[in-house]
Amino acid sequence: MNKRHPYNNIIERKLEQLPGADAAHLWNDMHAILDKNMPQKKEKRRIVAWLFNDKGLLFLTTASIIAAMSSLFFLSTKENSTNSIKKIVTVSPDKFIEDEGEKISESSKENTRSANESDSKTNNNLAATAPLTSTFSHAIKNNLATKQSEKYISKNQLRQSIQATISNDKEHFHIAPFGLMTSHKDFSIATNYDKEKLSLNRQLKPVANKVKAIIRDNNKNGLYTGIISGVDLSSIHFHAARTGATKGLIIGYAFNKKWSIESGLFWDKKRVYDDGSYFKPPGYTATSGITIVAVNGKSRLYELPLNIKYTIISGKRSLFATTGLSSYFMRLENYDYEYLQNNQPGGHNYISYKNETKNWFSVVNFSIGYSQKLGDIGNIRIEPYLKLPVKNLGTGNMPIMSTGLNIGFTKPLR
């Protein structure tokens, strides 16, 4: 370096006073030069690119929510048919078996009586009723066994099936006594009835135990905790989404196999872009001739969610949906905005805020997820989500909406 002359600084300062270049116009030329000399990687396939642009993300999220709603509707209709048996078995499986046994035996008794009355020449009621009661037992066993394997036992279906068996066997029963010559009108079937009841109880005992196990399973409740991490795409009204990230801890309480409540603490990093339409930090007043044309925001925040979780399909592989509210606590907000001055490029300004805003229950959460049980270790889950603001967020007062995909691991605390 040379020993600088006193007028060096004068020349430098003077040259700095020269009018700036038309950066926007020059950038257009530069863009063309870059495309020629430094072409960007080949565009992703159209559909993939479309899926990851604003409209595609909106479509994916909407489609996911519709799919979840449809599943809920479909499964709720299926649930209605299983509700009746659940009510029975929830009260007392033993009572259910006893009641059903009594009903069956009553039917047997009535049929036997009607048969006896229609043909008073029967001399062997016990012999006549034996094949029938045996058929009943068989019908009940088959019904329960079949339904048990499906994990659904419908009372109505069971009764219908039994009645169908009865009506089919009635014909045999009506025919059978005609061939018998002896007549014992006052033959009591009481003995037969007691034996039948005892036999049914014995046969249904293992079924009752299984039903009890299902009830225990259905009433599964308790705390669980986990970790979650994911990719976040934030935007203002789905315009020009920017990639961010989220990670955090979750804690939940399962009321039963279907319903849970979840909360936690997330560390979010969100990036947003606005064309100046929504960006309005406090104290900002548009100076005449100055227009904000682009805002790039970057926020680091704590997110406190409070969600209700509903398990649509339960089992080793389960499908669930959640909804709830989130509170945002901004830790750091950086906004870089570009402005025009008298329709000429004015330059950039950079604003930074620390711990400036707390937005309580300001975002509505929707998500659907898939969960896979990993034995006794816990569950792994994948959860696409949509977060819609109920009010403007952060110091920039922008309606930041987010979508993304979380991957998490949860473990029951018991």
Next chain:
Amino acid sequence: MSFESALPEQDLIKGCTLNDRRVQELLYKQYCSSMMVLCKSYAKNEEDAIEVLQDGFLKVFQQIDRYDARKSSIYTWMRTIMIRTAIDFLRRQNKKNVAIEWKEEHDPGIEAEALQRMSAQQILYMLQHLPATTRAVFNLYITEGYNHREIGELLKISEGTSKWHLSEARKYLINSLKAKERA
């Protein structure tokens, strides 16, 4: 709340390294004006200045992965690239010229007050009317603070030639200042 004058350099550099047009645009627009002034001081006219500017930015984007934030700021690094691009441009224009060894002459002084009285446009006008190599030597020596050995290495000329060009530039500026004073 705090106001900062500069964009986060690391984000700009990362985006440019990934060949992200959006970030490249941000970097370009942020430094375009200051680099343009630099280019104008090395070029004969505005068209040449724009050519140097665009070539320089292309080199910036192509070589941004080599930038080391520990050594200098992005502005200083870009400024160095722009100067080298301007010198390359000068060489391309003067490639047919044969390098001539010039004898060192007495270094005439320039009155600071006289310079102070001149406008930016007048100074630029004077610079742009200097012969290309003389202008480059003047800029490198006066504005960038290089010594004659460094200038000689950059322009592929001897130290003596560099001194001669500087002397010529000063003579021209003094004459211009005198002419302006008389006017």
